[in-house]
Amino acid sequence: MNKKPIKPIEGLNFELSNAIVETLSEPIVVLNSKLQVVAANHAFYDRFNVDSKKINGKRFDALGTGEWNVPALTSLLEQVIPDKTKVEGYEVVHTFENLGLRVMLMDAHTIQTGADKHEDIFISITDITEERKVQRDKENLMLQKDTLLKEMRHRIANSLQLIASIILLKSDSVTSKESKAHLEDAHDRIISIATVQRNLDPVSEGSMVPVLNYLRVLCKSLTKSMIGGRKPITLKVVGGAGSVTPDEAIGIGLITTELVINSLKHAFPKGEGQVTVTFTSNAKKWVLSIGDDGVGLEATASNKEGLG
Missing domain, CATH: 3.30.450.20 (PAS domain)
Incomplete structure (x- = not known):
């Protein structure tokens, strides 16, 4: 040249x-x-x-x-x-x-x-051709990682669902009321973990989770699996905008599922009522509360041995 x-x-x-x-x-x-x-x-x-x-x-x-x-x-x-x-x-x-x-x-x-x-x-x-190529390659790798992460969560949720079903079948075959209660408790907890995993499927690692929307989807799943059309019990989610990391969302999901299941099992002996999940947040902290309009705890109630 x-x-x-x-x-x-x-x-x-x-x-x-x-x-x-x-x-x-x-x-x-x-x-x-x-x-x-x-x-x-x-x-x-x-x-x-x-x-x-x-x-x-x-x-x-x-x-x-x-x-x-x-x-x-x-x-x-x-x-x-x-x-x-x-x-x-x-x-x-x-x-x-x-x-x-x-x-x-x-x-x-x-x-x-x-x-x-x-x-x-x-x-x-x-x-900037090479820089753009590196950027595209990085985006493709992130997309592949997100796909694998979603697949892993899906498989974990399916495996937990299978384990929960086996435990429930086992609980039907035992005669001891105490053993049956423990197995049903274990079933409910495994279902709660599976529900949390399944409802994090759309979330990519490193992204933020809009909590209110996440709780609504989570509670909709709980309503379908725990209430269905059998009981006049409603599960309501209220609060303001706020986002957390996927790890924090898992913690929030597990706490919510645990307390909601407890309310559904113990708060409504007559089979009707409402459970309310409330989430609020500001720049420094977030607050999660779960309440119900059920019978509440007896003043003389004693702690029972169990899984929680």
């Missing part, structure tokens, strides 16, 4: 401008007010396989095979000198004949050159 410097036009102090642009590692082009090339550095020639003999005095949008003929970019460059504007971070995506697909960011501003201090346009080009 011929790297012979192009000849100056329109009286440009070419030696000075050429010395400046040659010190820069990124591709540089200097245009006059007619968008004709008046200077460029070797980085530009090398990067884009441009012959310096063929660009002297050519309009920028006529260079090469038309890769720089971007009407929106041309319009911006035409405004740089008369309107004293700058072009910053303008993205150009083009498939070059010898380079393949390239993604570039372009900056342009005016400079004063020549003895008469006339204004030209100084353009710097940053090739």
Whole structure:
């Protein structure tokens, strides 16, 4: 490739401008007010396989095979000198004949050159193709990880559901009331963990979980599995906006499921009532409360041995 410097036009102090642009590692082009090339550095020639003999005095949008003929970019460059504007971070995506697909960011501003201090346009080009490729690869890896995470949660929830079903079948076959109660308690707790896992399926690792929506979905699942249409018991979720990490959401989900199940099992001997789940938060803390309008605890009630 011929790297012979192009000849100056329109009286440009070419030696000075050429010395400046040659010190820069990124591709540089200097245009006059007619968008004709008046200077460029070797980085530009090398990067884009441009012959310096063929660009002297050519309009920028006529260079090469038309890769720089971007009407929106041309319009911006035409405004740089008369309107004293700058072009910053303008993205150009083009498939070059010898380079393949390239993604570039372009900056342009005016400079004063020549003895008469006339204004030209100084353009710097940053090739970000590799950075974009790395970014895409990272996004693809994150997507794959999220897919695997969702699949893992789904499998865990299914396995827990199977274990819970086996425990429930076992509880039907035992005669001891105490053993039966323990097995049913274990069944309920496993179901609660499975429900929490299943309802975190749409959540990606590292993302934030909108708590109120999460609790609504969770309680809807609990209503379906624990209440169904058999009892006139309602499960209500109220509160304000707030988000937590997936780990915090798991804790909130387990606490909510545990307390809701306890209310459903013990608070409504007549089979009717309401359980209310309330979530509030501010910049410093969040508060979760679960209440019901059931019979409450007896003042003389004693602690029973169990799983919790």
